[in-house]
Amino acid sequence: MSSLATAFAAARSEQRAALVGYLAAGFPSVGGAVAALQAMVAAGVDIVEVGLPYSDPLIDGPTIQTAAHAALAAGTTTKDVLATVQAVAAVGVPVLVMTYWNPIERYGVQRFATDLASAGGVGLITPDLIPEEAGDWLAASAAAGLDRIFLVAPSSTDARLRLTAAHCRGFVYATSVMGVTGARAATSLRAPELVARVRAVSDLPVGVGLGVSDGAQAAEVASYADGVIVGSAFVRCLLDAGSPAAGVRAAADLAADLAVGVRARSVHATGREPSPQPGEVAG
Numbered sequence: 001m002s003s004l005a006t007a008f009a010a011a012r013s014e015q016r017a018a019l020v021g022y023l024a025a026g027f028p029s030v031g032g033a034v035a036a037l038q039a040m041v042a043a044g045v046d047i048v049e050v051g052l053p054y055s056d057p058l059i060d061g062p063t064i065q066t067a068a069h070a071a072l073a074a075g076t077t078t079k080d081v082l083a084t085v086q087a088v089a090a091v092g093v094p095v096l097v098m099t100y101w102n103p104i105e106r107y108g109v110q111r112f113a114t115d116l117a118s119a120g121g122v123g124l125i126t127p128d129l130i131p132e133e134a135g136d137w138l139a140a141s142a143a144a145g146l147d148r149i150f151l152v153a154p155s156s157t158d159a160r161l162r163l164t165a166a167h168c169r170g171f172v173y174a175t176s177v178m179g180v181t182g183a184r185a186a187t188s189l190r191a192p193e194l195v196a197r198v199r200a201v202s203d204l205p206v207g208v209g210l211g212v213s214d215g216a217q218a219a220e221v222a223s224y225a226d227g228v229i230v231g232s233a234f235v236r237c238l239l240d241a242g243s244p245a246a247g248v249r250a251a252a253d254l255a256a257d258l259a260v261g262v263r264a265r266s267v268h269a270t271g272r273e274p275s276p277q278p279g280e281v282a283g
Contacts, residue, residue: 003094004122004147004170007046008205008226017222017262019044020207021255022098022231023238024051025084026076027067032244034087039252040234041093044259048088049125049231052081052099059127059175063232066239078107082119089120096149096170098125104137113140123147123170131167138167149173152198154190165202171227172198174208192224214254218261228262230254 001009011018021040023033037048053068053076060068081097089095097116104112104124116124123146129137131150141148147170152161154176165172176191195206207227212218214233221228234251241247 002122002145002147002170004047004096005205007094008171011046011262012205012226014263017218017225018046018205018207018227019218019255019258019262020047020049020209020227020229021045021234021258022049022051022229023234023251024053024064024067024071025081026053026071026074027235028070028238028244028247029074030076030080030084032238032247033071034084035244036234036238036248036251037084037088038091039248040255041088041091043252043255045255046093047227048093048095049098049229050081050084050088050095050121051231052078052097052103054100054103056102057100061232063235063239067235078103078112082115082121085116085121086119089122094122095120096123096125096147097121098127101126101129109136110140110143113137113144113146117144117146121146123149125149125151125173127151131163134167141169147171151175152194154194156194156197158197158201161197162201165198165204168202168204171205171207172202173229174198174206174225175210176208176221191221195224212258215257215261215264218258219264222262222264228258230258 008018023037025033027033053071057065057068085095149170150164150168151173152164174194191208198206205226207229208221208225209229212221212228212230218228237250237254238247241250
Protein backbone atom coordinates (compact mmCIF):
# COMPACT_ATOMS: atom_id res chain seq x y z
CA MET A 1 0.00 0.00 0.00
CA SER A 2 1.42 3.40 -1.01
CA SER A 3 1.66 6.23 1.53
CA LEU A 4 -1.13 7.97 -0.38
CA ALA A 5 -3.45 4.99 -0.01
CA THR A 6 -2.43 4.73 3.63
CA ALA A 7 -3.37 8.38 4.22
CA PHE A 8 -6.84 7.83 2.78
CA ALA A 9 -7.28 4.61 4.77
CA ALA A 10 -6.17 6.34 7.97
CA ALA A 11 -8.66 9.15 7.45
CA ARG A 12 -11.46 6.69 6.79
CA SER A 13 -10.58 4.73 9.93
CA GLU A 14 -11.17 8.01 11.79
CA GLN A 15 -14.55 8.31 10.05
CA ARG A 16 -13.60 11.41 8.12
CA ALA A 17 -12.37 12.60 4.76
CA ALA A 18 -8.73 13.33 4.02
CA LEU A 19 -7.72 16.98 3.63
CA VAL A 20 -5.61 17.71 0.54
CA GLY A 21 -3.89 21.11 0.33
CA TYR A 22 -2.31 22.75 -2.73
CA LEU A 23 0.23 25.53 -3.19
CA ALA A 24 2.32 26.47 -6.19
CA ALA A 25 6.05 25.93 -5.72
CA GLY A 26 8.10 29.11 -5.74
CA PHE A 27 5.42 31.45 -4.42
CA PRO A 28 6.01 33.76 -2.68
CA SER A 29 9.46 32.17 -2.90
CA VAL A 30 10.76 28.62 -2.89
CA GLY A 31 11.40 28.79 0.84
CA GLY A 32 8.15 30.65 1.46
CA ALA A 33 6.10 27.94 -0.23
CA VAL A 34 7.89 25.24 1.77
CA ALA A 35 7.25 27.07 5.04
CA ALA A 36 3.56 27.53 4.23
CA LEU A 37 3.10 23.89 3.19
CA GLN A 38 4.84 22.60 6.30
CA ALA A 39 2.63 24.86 8.45
CA MET A 40 -0.45 23.56 6.64
CA VAL A 41 0.59 19.98 7.41
CA ALA A 42 1.15 20.82 11.06
CA ALA A 43 -2.34 22.33 11.18
CA GLY A 44 -4.09 19.28 9.72
CA VAL A 45 -3.47 18.81 5.98
CA ASP A 46 -3.13 15.08 5.28
CA ILE A 47 -1.89 15.13 1.67
CA VAL A 48 0.00 17.89 -0.15
CA GLU A 49 -0.19 18.93 -3.80
CA VAL A 50 2.80 20.94 -5.02
CA GLY A 51 1.96 22.87 -8.16
CA LEU A 52 4.55 23.08 -10.92
CA PRO A 53 4.22 26.67 -12.24
CA TYR A 54 3.34 26.77 -15.93
CA SER A 55 2.91 29.64 -18.37
CA ASP A 56 -0.39 28.42 -19.87
CA PRO A 57 -2.49 27.03 -17.01
CA LEU A 58 -5.68 26.03 -18.82
CA ILE A 59 -7.89 25.08 -15.88
CA ASP A 60 -6.43 27.41 -13.24
CA GLY A 61 -8.41 30.47 -12.25
CA PRO A 62 -6.93 33.93 -11.63
CA THR A 63 -5.74 33.21 -8.09
CA ILE A 64 -3.50 30.27 -8.98
CA GLN A 65 -2.49 31.91 -12.26
CA THR A 66 -1.23 34.96 -10.35
CA ALA A 67 0.89 32.81 -8.05
CA ALA A 68 2.23 30.68 -10.89
CA HIS A 69 3.20 33.67 -13.00
CA ALA A 70 4.96 35.29 -10.03
CA ALA A 71 6.86 32.07 -9.37
CA LEU A 72 7.95 31.83 -13.00
CA ALA A 73 8.97 35.50 -13.04
CA ALA A 74 11.14 34.81 -10.00
CA GLY A 75 12.89 32.00 -11.88
CA THR A 76 11.28 28.93 -10.31
CA THR A 77 12.40 25.76 -12.08
CA THR A 78 11.37 22.11 -12.10
CA LYS A 79 14.32 21.41 -9.84
CA ASP A 80 12.88 23.93 -7.36
CA VAL A 81 9.60 22.02 -7.50
CA LEU A 82 11.39 18.77 -6.71
CA ALA A 83 13.27 20.47 -3.86
CA THR A 84 9.92 21.65 -2.49
CA VAL A 85 8.59 18.10 -2.68
CA GLN A 86 11.62 16.81 -0.81
CA ALA A 87 11.36 19.42 1.95
CA VAL A 88 7.65 18.81 2.54
CA ALA A 89 7.85 15.02 2.27
CA ALA A 90 10.49 15.14 5.00
CA VAL A 91 7.79 16.01 7.56
CA GLY A 92 6.09 12.68 6.86
CA VAL A 93 3.18 13.53 4.58
CA PRO A 94 2.40 12.16 1.10
CA VAL A 95 3.34 14.75 -1.51
CA LEU A 96 2.03 14.86 -5.08
CA VAL A 97 3.00 17.16 -7.92
CA MET A 98 0.19 18.73 -9.91
CA THR A 99 1.34 19.77 -13.36
CA TYR A 100 0.41 20.21 -16.97
CA TRP A 101 2.07 17.71 -19.24
CA ASN A 102 4.34 19.89 -21.37
CA PRO A 103 6.92 20.59 -18.60
CA ILE A 104 7.22 16.85 -17.94
CA GLU A 105 7.84 16.09 -21.60
CA ARG A 106 10.49 18.78 -21.75
CA TYR A 107 12.18 17.53 -18.57
CA GLY A 108 11.99 13.90 -19.74
CA VAL A 109 9.23 11.55 -18.63
CA GLN A 110 11.39 8.78 -17.20
CA ARG A 111 13.84 11.25 -15.72
CA PHE A 112 11.02 13.14 -13.98
CA ALA A 113 9.52 9.95 -12.59
CA THR A 114 12.89 8.87 -11.22
CA ASP A 115 13.68 12.31 -9.74
CA LEU A 116 10.22 12.69 -8.22
CA ALA A 117 10.47 9.31 -6.50
CA SER A 118 13.99 10.15 -5.30
CA ALA A 119 12.66 13.40 -3.79
CA GLY A 120 10.09 11.46 -1.80
CA GLY A 121 7.10 12.31 -4.00
CA VAL A 122 4.32 9.75 -4.25
CA GLY A 123 2.77 10.61 -7.60
CA LEU A 124 1.49 13.07 -10.15
CA ILE A 125 -1.82 14.79 -10.92
CA THR A 126 -2.09 15.62 -14.63
CA PRO A 127 -5.12 17.78 -15.47
CA ASP A 128 -4.49 17.93 -19.24
CA LEU A 129 -3.38 14.33 -19.80
CA ILE A 130 -5.86 11.58 -20.63
CA PRO A 131 -5.10 7.87 -20.21
CA GLU A 132 -5.17 7.17 -23.94
CA GLU A 133 -2.24 9.58 -24.43
CA ALA A 134 -0.38 8.66 -21.27
CA GLY A 135 1.53 5.58 -22.40
CA ASP A 136 4.96 6.95 -21.49
CA TRP A 137 3.73 8.14 -18.10
CA LEU A 138 1.94 4.89 -17.30
CA ALA A 139 5.17 2.99 -17.91
CA ALA A 140 7.43 5.47 -16.11
CA SER A 141 5.18 5.81 -13.07
CA ALA A 142 4.85 2.05 -12.74
CA ALA A 143 8.63 1.63 -12.92
CA ALA A 144 9.18 4.31 -10.28
CA GLY A 145 6.36 3.13 -7.99
CA LEU A 146 4.43 6.39 -8.33
CA ASP A 147 0.69 6.93 -8.12
CA ARG A 148 -1.04 8.58 -11.06
CA ILE A 149 -4.16 10.67 -10.71
CA PHE A 150 -6.33 11.58 -13.67
CA LEU A 151 -9.34 13.90 -13.61
CA VAL A 152 -13.02 13.31 -14.24
CA ALA A 153 -15.75 15.93 -14.55
CA PRO A 154 -19.55 16.14 -14.39
CA SER A 155 -19.56 15.95 -18.19
CA SER A 156 -17.64 12.64 -18.27
CA THR A 157 -19.59 9.76 -19.74
CA ASP A 158 -19.87 6.50 -17.84
CA ALA A 159 -17.44 4.92 -20.30
CA ARG A 160 -14.97 7.77 -19.70
CA LEU A 161 -15.30 7.42 -15.93
CA ARG A 162 -14.63 3.70 -16.14
CA LEU A 163 -11.59 4.13 -18.40
CA THR A 164 -10.11 6.97 -16.35
CA ALA A 165 -10.61 5.28 -12.99
CA ALA A 166 -9.06 2.07 -14.31
CA HIS A 167 -5.82 3.93 -15.04
CA CYS A 168 -5.70 5.85 -11.75
CA ARG A 169 -3.64 4.77 -8.77
CA GLY A 170 -4.03 6.47 -5.40
CA PHE A 171 -7.36 8.19 -5.97
CA VAL A 172 -9.64 9.61 -8.63
CA TYR A 173 -9.73 13.42 -8.86
CA ALA A 174 -13.32 14.61 -9.37
CA THR A 175 -13.61 18.22 -10.51
CA SER A 176 -16.90 19.30 -9.03
CA VAL A 177 -17.62 22.17 -11.41
CA MET A 178 -17.20 22.89 -15.08
CA GLY A 179 -14.72 25.73 -15.53
CA VAL A 180 -11.52 27.02 -13.99
CA THR A 181 -10.36 26.68 -10.42
CA GLY A 182 -11.21 29.17 -7.71
CA ALA A 183 -12.83 29.46 -4.29
CA ARG A 184 -16.60 29.76 -4.52
CA ALA A 185 -19.42 30.89 -2.25
CA ALA A 186 -21.11 27.48 -2.59
CA THR A 187 -19.93 24.03 -3.58
CA SER A 188 -21.21 22.26 -6.67
CA LEU A 189 -24.61 20.57 -6.60
CA ARG A 190 -23.32 18.10 -9.22
CA ALA A 191 -20.42 16.82 -7.15
CA PRO A 192 -22.29 14.21 -5.06
CA GLU A 193 -23.71 12.65 -8.21
CA LEU A 194 -20.26 12.58 -9.84
CA VAL A 195 -18.74 10.89 -6.78
CA ALA A 196 -21.50 8.28 -6.81
CA ARG A 197 -20.91 7.62 -10.50
CA VAL A 198 -17.17 7.13 -9.92
CA ARG A 199 -17.85 4.74 -7.05
CA ALA A 200 -20.07 2.69 -9.30
CA VAL A 201 -17.04 1.85 -11.46
CA SER A 202 -14.10 2.01 -9.01
CA ASP A 203 -13.11 1.15 -5.44
CA LEU A 204 -10.47 3.90 -5.35
CA PRO A 205 -10.96 6.90 -3.03
CA VAL A 206 -12.55 9.92 -4.70
CA GLY A 207 -11.18 13.38 -3.99
CA VAL A 208 -13.29 16.42 -4.85
CA GLY A 209 -11.67 19.70 -5.85
CA LEU A 210 -12.50 23.14 -7.21
CA GLY A 211 -14.30 25.58 -4.97
CA VAL A 212 -13.83 24.75 -1.28
CA SER A 213 -12.79 27.79 0.74
CA ASP A 214 -13.73 27.23 4.39
CA GLY A 215 -14.50 24.64 7.04
CA ALA A 216 -18.23 24.64 6.43
CA GLN A 217 -17.78 23.83 2.75
CA ALA A 218 -15.17 21.21 3.65
CA ALA A 219 -17.71 19.52 5.93
CA GLU A 220 -20.27 19.52 3.13
CA VAL A 221 -17.88 17.91 0.64
CA ALA A 222 -16.59 15.48 3.29
CA SER A 223 -20.13 14.17 3.73
CA TYR A 224 -19.89 12.39 0.36
CA ALA A 225 -16.23 12.37 -0.75
CA ASP A 226 -13.13 10.56 0.49
CA GLY A 227 -10.92 13.61 0.04
CA VAL A 228 -11.48 17.37 0.14
CA ILE A 229 -9.05 19.20 -2.14
CA VAL A 230 -8.34 22.88 -1.48
CA GLY A 231 -6.08 25.04 -3.62
CA SER A 232 -7.14 28.58 -4.47
CA ALA A 233 -8.15 29.40 -0.90
CA PHE A 234 -4.67 28.52 0.35
CA VAL A 235 -3.01 30.50 -2.44
CA ARG A 236 -5.23 33.47 -1.60
CA CYS A 237 -3.87 33.39 1.96
CA LEU A 238 -0.39 34.05 0.59
CA LEU A 239 -1.51 36.59 -2.00
CA ASP A 240 -3.41 38.70 0.53
CA ALA A 241 -0.81 38.57 3.30
CA GLY A 242 1.21 41.62 4.17
CA SER A 243 4.35 39.53 4.64
CA PRO A 244 5.55 35.97 4.05
CA ALA A 245 5.23 35.22 7.76
CA ALA A 246 1.67 36.50 7.80
CA GLY A 247 0.90 34.31 4.78
CA VAL A 248 2.21 31.23 6.58
CA ARG A 249 0.02 32.02 9.59
CA ALA A 250 -3.04 32.58 7.41
CA ALA A 251 -2.51 29.32 5.54
CA ALA A 252 -2.11 27.44 8.81
CA ASP A 253 -5.28 29.02 10.22
CA LEU A 254 -7.23 28.02 7.12
CA ALA A 255 -5.85 24.47 7.31
CA ALA A 256 -6.98 24.21 10.93
CA ASP A 257 -10.49 25.38 9.99
CA LEU A 258 -10.67 22.93 7.09
CA ALA A 259 -9.35 20.10 9.29
CA VAL A 260 -12.26 20.68 11.66
CA GLY A 261 -14.60 20.68 8.67
CA VAL A 262 -13.51 17.32 7.26
CA ARG A 263 -14.14 15.80 10.68
CA ALA A 264 -17.62 17.28 11.05
CA ARG A 265 -19.53 14.67 9.08
CA SER A 266 -21.19 11.34 9.71
CA VAL A 267 -19.43 8.06 8.91
CA HIS A 268 -22.58 6.99 7.10
CA ALA A 269 -22.70 10.04 4.83
CA THR A 270 -20.48 8.56 2.13
CA GLY A 271 -22.30 5.25 2.07
CA ARG A 272 -19.02 3.43 2.77
CA GLU A 273 -17.68 1.64 5.77
CA PRO A 274 -14.14 2.55 6.91
CA SER A 275 -11.48 0.74 4.88
CA PRO A 276 -9.36 -1.86 6.68
CA GLN A 277 -5.91 -0.68 7.71
CA PRO A 278 -2.75 -2.34 6.43
CA GLY A 279 -2.54 -5.80 7.96
CA GLU A 280 -6.28 -5.95 8.72
CA VAL A 281 -8.87 -8.03 6.92
CA ALA A 282 -12.21 -6.60 5.92
CA GLY A 283 -15.05 -8.33 7.73
